[in-house]
Amino acid sequence: MLNKDKAQRIFETVRKFATADEVEVLIAGGKYALTRFANNTIHQNVAEENYICSIRTVFGGRTARSTTNKFDEESLRRAVADAEAISRVQQPDADLAPLAGPELAPKESDSPSRHFESAAKLTPEDRARGVHGIVEIAKQNDLTAAGIFSSSDSAEAILNSKGLVAFHQQTSAEVSITMLGADSSGWQKFNSPDAAQVKPLELAQTAARKAKQSAAPRSVEPGKYTVILEPAAVLDLIGFMFYDFAGQSVLDERSFLNNRIGKTLFGENITIHDDVRHALQSGAPFDGEGVRREPVELVKNGVVKNLVYARATAEKMKKSPLASQVGEVRVTGHGFALPNEMGEAPMNIVLAGPAAGHAKTVDEMVASTERGVLVTRLWYIREVEPYEKMLTGMTRDGTFLVENGKLAGGLRNFRFNQSLIEMLLNVEAMGEPVRASGEEAFDMVVPAMKVKEFNFTEVTKF
Amino acid sequence: MPMKEIASWALNTAKSRGASFCDLRIVDERNRSLATKNGKVGHASAAETLGIGIRVIAEGAWGFAATDDMTRGSIERTAAQAVAIARSSATVKQYDVKLAAERPAVADWSGPCAINPFGTSVEDNIALLLAVDKELTSVKGVTLAEANLSFRRYEQWFYSSEGADIHQVRTTTGAGFAAYSFHGTEIQKRSFPNSFGGQFQNKGYELIGELKLVENARRIGEEAVALHSAPQCPQGVGTIVLDSSQLGLQIHESVGHPIELDRVLGMEANFAGTSFLTLDKLRKLKYGTELVNVVADATPAHGPGLGTFAYDDEGVAAQCTPIISNGLFTGYLSSRDTAAMIGQERSGGTMRAEGWSRLPIIRMTNVSILPGEKPLTFEDLVRDTDDGLYMQTNRSWSIDDKRYNFQFGCEIGWEIKGGKLGRMVKNPSYSGITTEFWNSMDAICSRDQWTLWGTPNCGKGQPMQTMGTGHGAAPARFRNVEIGSAYKGS
Numbered sequence: 001m002l003n004k005d006k007a008q009r010i011f012e013t014v015r016k017f018a019t020a021d022e023v024e025v026l027i028a029g030g031k032y033a034l035t036r037f038a039n040n041t042i043h044q045n046v047a048e049e050n051y052i053c054s055i056r057t058v059f060g061g062r063t064a065r066s067t068t069n070k071f072d073e074e075s076l077r078r079a080v081a082d083a084e085a086i087s088r089v090q091q092p093d094a095d096l097a098p099l100a101g102p103e104l105a106p107k108e109s110d111s112p113s114r115h116f117e118s119a120a121k122l123t124p125e126d127r128a129r130g131v132h133g134i135v136e137i138a139k140q141n142d143l144t145a146a147g148i149f150s151s152s153d154s155a156e157a158i159l160n161s162k163g164l165v166a167f168h169q170q171t172s173a174e175v176s177i178t179m180l181g182a183d184s185s186g187w188q189k190f191n192s193p194d195a196a197q198v199k200p201l202e203l204a205q206t207a208a209r210k211a212k213q214s215a216a217p218r219s220v221e222p223g224k225y226t227v228i229l230e231p232a233a234v235l236d237l238i239g240f241m242f243y244d245f246a247g248q249s250v251l252d253e254r255s256f257l258n259n260r261i262g263k264t265l266f267g268e269n270i271t272i273h274d275d276v277r278h279a280l281q282s283g284a285p286f287d288g289e290g291v292r293r294e295p296v297e298l299v300k301n302g303v304v305k306n307l308v309y310a311r312a313t314a315e316k317m318k319k320s321p322l323a324s325q326v327g328e329v330r331v332t333g334h335g336f337a338l339p340n341e342m343g344e345a346p347m348n349i350v351l352a353g354p355a356a357g358h359a360k361t362v363d364e365m366v367a368s369t370e371r372g373v374l375v376t377r378l379w380y381i382r383e384v385e386p387y388e389k390m391l392t393g394m395t396r397d398g399t400f401l402v403e404n405g406k407l408a409g410g411l412r413n414f415r416f417n418q419s420l421i422e423m424l425l426n427v428e429a430m431g432e433p434v435r436a437s438g439e440e441a442f443d444m445v446v447p448a449m450k451v452k453e454f455n456f457t458e459v460t461k462f
Numbered sequence: 463m464p465m466k467e468i469a470s471w472a473l474n475t476a477k478s479r480g481a482s483f484c485d486l487r488i489v490d491e492r493n494r495s496l497a498t499k500n501g502k503v504g505h506a507s508a509a510e511t512l513g514i515g516i517r518v519i520a521e522g523a524w525g526f527a528a529t530d531d532m533t534r535g536s537i538e539r540t541a542a543q544a545v546a547i548a549r550s551s552a553t554v555k556q557y558d559v560k561l562a563a564e565r566p567a568v569a570d571w572s573g574p575c576a577i578n579p580f581g582t583s584v585e586d587n588i589a590l591l592l593a594v595d596k597e598l599t600s601v602k603g604v605t606l607a608e609a610n611l612s613f614r615r616y617e618q619w620f621y622s623s624e625g626a627d628i629h630q631v632r633t634t635t636g637a638g639f640a641a642y643s644f645h646g647t648e649i650q651k652r653s654f655p656n657s658f659g660g661q662f663q664n665k666g667y668e669l670i671g672e673l674k675l676v677e678n679a680r681r682i683g684e685e686a687v688a689l690h691s692a693p694q695c696p697q698g699v700g701t702i703v704l705d706s707s708q709l710g711l712q713i714h715e716s717v718g719h720p721i722e723l724d725r726v727l728g729m730e731a732n733f734a735g736t737s738f739l740t741l742d743k744l745r746k747l748k749y750g751t752e753l754v755n756v757v758a759d760a761t762p763a764h765g766p767g768l769g770t771f772a773y774d775d776e777g778v779a780a781q782c783t784p785i786i787s788n789g790l791f792t793g794y795l796s797s798r799d800t801a802a803m804i805g806q807e808r809s810g811g812t813m814r815a816e817g818w819s820r821l822p823i824i825r826m827t828n829v830s831i832l833p834g835e836k837p838l839t840f841e842d843l844v845r846d847t848d849d850g851l852y853m854q855t856n857r858s859w860s861i862d863d864k865r866y867n868f869q870f871g872c873e874i875g876w877e878i879k880g881g882k883l884g885r886m887v888k889n890p891s892y893s894g895i896t897t898e899f900w901n902s903m904d905a906i907c908s909r910d911q912w913t914l915w916g917t918p919n920c921g922k923g924q925p926m927q928t929m930g931t932g933h934g935a936a937p938a939r940f941r942n943v944e945i946g947s948a949y950k951g952s
Contacts, residue, residue: 008693020606027693035550035942036924038670038731039729041557042523042551042553043524044524044821044823045523045526045528045545045548045550046528046529046547047523047547048515048527048819048820049529050513050528050530052511063506064507065507065509066508066509067507068494068509068511069511069513071510076516084509086506086508087506089504090506093502095502101723114777124546124550125550125553127552128551146729146730147732148733150924177732187732224951250729252499252606253642253649254606254642254644255758256649256764264593275801314630339504339507346859351669367696379863380863383858383869384891385889387647387649388647390948390949392860392871394860394861394862396735413808413862415860415867415869415893417947417949417951417952455950455951455952457948458893458952460862460864461867461895462738462865462866
């Protein structure tokens with residue numbers, strides 16, 4: 001496994017070969033394994049080990065990157081030469097920031113521990129035992145199970161010729177389960193750096209219950225419904241807006257936040273932070289330049305407050321006519337590895353729940369709904385219109401009619417066309433935020449939501 | 463070290479550990495990626511990766527392990543690990559894996575590459591992108607210009623315990639650009655020659671000259687700006703004509719994915735989904751009108767598509783499988799194990815992996831609609847259309863997990879009135895049910911209008927793999943289509 005000393009040695013080798021003014025090295029990789037099952041059978045079962053060394057060279061405002069997965073001297077020498085060759089032929093970019101100094105990296109004492117033996121030591125046999133338990137629950141319910149049980153143990157290091165060193169190790173365990181009946185399905189997914197937090201059998205029981213309860217789905221007319229979105233559905237929707245919270249996106253005028261920062265855009269009950277150190281979050285506490293990720297208040301009580309910035313973007317924004325309209329401009333440590341066109345993005349989203357005592361469980365949201373739809377999961381969400389943030393997609397794997405405060409059976413799946421802005425203006429109730437995982441967006445800490453007037457435009461035939 | 467000797471370390475270890483079958487791929491991959499944004503280099507990188515992926519069957523179950531460490535000790539450990547993984551798979555199974563028979567091939571093949579893209583200078587590459595950028599940003603109202611260029615060389619050695627020994631080299635080139643215009647409360651975008659980064663084919667730098675990027679940049683920029691003044695796409699039921707790139711994506715989503723046999727058999731149920739094309743529908747379902755003829759063709763004769771190769775990643779020779787024949791559903795995309803499951807004698811040869819570290823899975827090859835047999839230009843097609851909408855270049859795409867209900871948005875639309883192209887419309891979209899849609903196609907242009915598009919970003923599998931697929935298409939007309947669906951209720 002990669003450790004800090006090994007990373008330092010690799011960096012020294014790279015530095016020996018470099019003729020550039022400055023050099024930065026990103027070393028990352030580890031072990032990853034995934035056991036995949038369908039039709040109550042493990043049908044794919046994989047493991048890999050791979051590390052990359054990605055070298056960025058800088059010659060007076062000109063930069064490029066070269067990446068190899070070979071660490072012998074000849075391969076590293078070639079990678080350095082490639083990066084330097086591509087750097088040299090460019091025109092200097094006055095906006096390119098010099099490499100970050102060591103003072104910008106997070107301190108070890110400020111870095112959350114996200115490496116757990118429980119996940120690092122998971123074996124194929126452990127995962128197979130977990131799958132066996134899931135399949136047994138499927139069989140007990142006359143269902144078939146499909147899904148994954150994965151684990152990883154990885155590390156990431158960024159070092160540069162200014163003396164910056166940033167290092168992070170992390171594990172992960174993840175289970176995703178679809179239970180299939182003759183005409184229905186149910187789904188659950190969860191991951192954590194700590195495998196002990198992942199409960200395959202509990203997830204399987206919930207997925208099985210959803211598949212059974214949604215059997216014999218009926219079709220109801222599309223239209224505007226009150227919906228109760230479970231956390232996975234919430235994150236897959238709201239995930240489409242966070243790349244727009246990049247300072248670079250606003251400078252490029254491709255963000256839906258252009259001309260909207262400082263204004264009330266969402267309901268008063270919407271408050272969103274980016275916080276890599278939140279107890280339910282995961283990931284490295286530094287960005288693609290090794291700079292410490294700072295917590296950022298993105299939205300407070302419906303008002304868009306701040307954007308996130310890589311170092312170069314912050315400088316550009318300060319010089320821009322937009323500077324006075326975009327809240328606080330500062331280096332927040334959200335940059336992607338350079339060079340890139342996108343700048344940065346918040347990747348550790350925490351959507352706050354209601355004030356203490358006001359959170360509602362999904363069951364309570366159902367109980368307070370005269371007629372609506374409970375949505376387990378969404379699928380194939382795409383942006384239809386970028387400024388109003390109109391999204392389309394489908395419901396999937398557990399869509400229920402709610403009538404008179406109770407689940408009234410499964411529904412055939414809907415297509416929605418819904419503005420995300422309008423949706424976040426129409427949130428009537430929320431649960432406690434939880435760590436959630438979907439398929440369209442990165443993992444987040446979000447609550448379930450009850451939303452009025454959600455726009456379903458079509459219903460499919462199953 | 464000869465690759466065959468490296469392979470023997472894995473094959474011998476797998477056999478000695480009790481594997482009944484083993485195949486492996488050694489992959490040496492090289493990439494260059496360049497992009498410009500508003501007059502500056504946005505992204506400039508090179509990458510290389512080398513490793514081995516070893517797949518085995520033991521106790522009737524699959525195992526796979528991959529490593530970047532090409533030393534003998536590592537490869538033997540990895541082969542042993544694959545067998546151990548297979549044994550753990552065998553503890554949760556309802557059936558034993560069986561493979562459709564395949565004669566082991568010994569072959570050496572390289573795809574077309576007239577001009578080695580890695581032999582072109584980065585300086586020239588960037589100069590081309592900046593020339594495109596200059597044209598785009600010269601248009602008043604264009605607020606963001608992006609252009610990109612990418613090259614990939616993919617060299618693979620495949621060996622199996624059955625005796626296969628196949629060496630293949632594929633070179634992929636891609637390029638494109640996009641113009642954005644932000645005005646008022648609207649962001650409009652035009653891309654060329656397609657969205658998703660442009661056009662990609664398995665050929666060399668010669669593709670770049672064929673695309674005529676600089677020549678089209680100003681027009682595309684002007685269209686992006688003009689969209690702000692265009693009327694909104696109407697809502698209702700009517701006739702649409704799709705350009706070949708949009709039809710290519712329509713094929714990808716509503717034909718290519720549902721014919722994947724692993725989906726049909728439930729193996730993708732947790733992520734990519736299943737398929738409405740259950741086994742009872744083979745050679746019975748009327749998928750489309752008689753004009754609808756679709757093939758899955760991986761053979762070089764089909765063209766330099768992203769799904770073109772000589773042998774798939776199970777060592778099965780490239781084939782042309784009829785998928786829809788005169789409207790009738792006639793074939794699936796299959797692998798050696800899924801072919802055996804449905805009693806098919808031979809795999810259709812569609813297994814591919816993203817790289818050395820990933821397991822091969824069923825992927826679209828070049829799933830293409832064949833052009834019309836009668837001469838029909840795009841101008842002829844418009845002339846033959848009294849009232850309709852012409853839609854170009856995908857902007858949004860979504861389809862349900864059985865691949866039945868879809869909705870697409872395009873970047874730009876044009877009214878067709880009395881056989882002529884009329885006003886531009888913005889935000890065009892349409893939706894439908896897969897089989898109803900293909901049964902509404904009443905015209906398709908002929909061969910001279912047909913383009914083999916490359917879709918570089920098809921995601922499937924767990925862990926997710928991104929794969930390039932090919933889709934040949936010509937402009938086509940569809941009747942009684944739900945138009946403007948994306949804006950219903952808003």
